[in-house]
Amino acid sequence: MHCQCVHEFGRPLRSDDRPDLAPQGTEVVLSVTAAGVCHTDLHIRDGGYDLGRGRKLEFAKRGISLPLVMGHETAGKVVATGPDAGNIDTRKTYVVYPWIGCGTCAVCKGGNEQLCGTPKFLGIHVDGGYATQIRVPHPKYLFEIGNMPPETAAPLACSGLTAFGALKKVENTLKDHAPLIIGAGGLGLMCAQLLRAMGAQAPVFVDLDPVKREAALAAGACAAIDPSAPDVVAEIHAAAGGAPLAVIDFVGAETTAELGFNAVSKGGTYVVVGLFGGGAPWSLPLIALKSITIRGSYAGSPGEFAQLMELARKGEISPIPTTRYQLDEAEAVLNRLAEGKIIGRAVLTGVGDYLPEAADQRVR
Ligand SMILES: [Zn+2]
Ligand SMILES: [Zn+2]
Incomplete structure (x- = not known):
């Protein structure tokens, strides 16, 4: 697999090639077709938030370890499943619910994984979607996108x-x-x-x-x-x-x-x-x-995401304007976002069928 990776806070992303992901247990691996680029990603790359008056919230002290593949707005198709993942329709495209918790604490058991004290958010605490493949711990985090284009569905996992x-x-x-x-x-x-x-x-x-x-x-x-x-x-x-x-x-x-x-x-x-x-x-x-x-209010629960996706599949939410880029343009896209030059949402697409030559030609 190929990914764009944070190796050091405050430094540009680096292109990595790794062995293909092999799912264990209930895990599933998706071939990524759309990865939304969010403002939060800028803060992760830069290592924290400016809290004003010289104070900074530093991710290095908040359990975010490197190297990290960012990307918490991900859509794709299932290409491999662990032995306990059950049957999954591999023809359908899914958007991934990224706000995943430990699954065992009282908050998670109450249905609010997004508020878990030991979060495993995809693209923030564990590897996310700036890659040709993403690992998801359980198929319950996959939501069908219906007739929506993947680049429209992916940002629903965050802003929507x-x-x-x-x-x-x-x-x-x-x-x-x-x-x-x-x-x-x-x-x-x-x-x-x-x-x-x-x-x-x-x-x-x-x-x-x-x-x-x-x-x-x-x-x-x-x-x-x-x-x-x-x-x-x-x-x-x-x-x-x-x-x-x-x-x-x-x-x-x-x-x-x-x-x-x-x-x-x-x-x-x-x-x-x-x-x-x-x-x-x-x-x-x-x-x-x-x-x-x-x-x-922070993000939303898996149950709320299910309801949101139902509204979206019915076509009741008009798409946010998106601009598509290649996976290897991720660093350039983040810089454009920092400069306020991205209109609507930037989405890395065609990620699953990554072609290095094509990406090289498009880097600006
Ligand atoms: Zn976001
Ligand atoms: Zn928990």
Whole structure:
């Protein structure tokens, strides 16, 4: 097999050739046909997150060991199965659920492997999809993509699931009450589509960028509000027909946390998804007086991914625009992503039928 590999944090990826993967037990090996390139991958390659004020979250101290094949948004076909993997349809293309836990702790047994304390996330803790082959520990992590192109299905495992997982936290409010969504970037717009597919009320958006507010309206928002307006909370309440019972924050900054808290209804829920950073701005007595729930959301569970894939297979989610690249362009693609030059999602495709000559010609 051929892969693009992190050997040293802060250094370019390296091309490696290794023996083909041989599955054991319940494992399956897929020939990769699409591997999404995510912003998280940039942070992994660079070795951590900048936490501001000179602080850094270092992956080397967080159990991420090298060499590592990145890529947590992977689609492909099964080419080999372990003796205990059972029968798998090798004609179908699957997208891989990557947020895999230990499988034995209380959190995993409760169905939330994405929250396991000893994660084995594909492409983050163990080898992922920037390769011609990927090893998956059990076929239960494979989800059929139906008629979707693999490059459309692969990113659902990350951005799609993150948006869906956040909405599931407030699902009981969505039929009758418009939620407030803070941030009209990729995840926010994905939410607008999912809300429609779930038969929910059209959301109210806030975003500083007028272009993104237009995009939110085009995606089905009932209103898109500029958060710098002095009466922004009153505007939100007017647009939502009252204080929203659910607020989802895809930014996660101190300013948006304050806005979400001020806008949410008494008894409502404010969900933080974005990782912009900072400290909590809320007054403790007001949390009690408003009796609100403040909670986080990270990716989504295997059960939620099954539901999301069902919606996607029915064609109820329109594809995110994608640009295709060859596997050996991974380093160049990461650099373009860092420069903000990738429109939509970059996906490494044709990965399973890798042709070194073709890739060499396309490297830019
Ligand atoms: Zn991702
Ligand atoms: Zn676990």
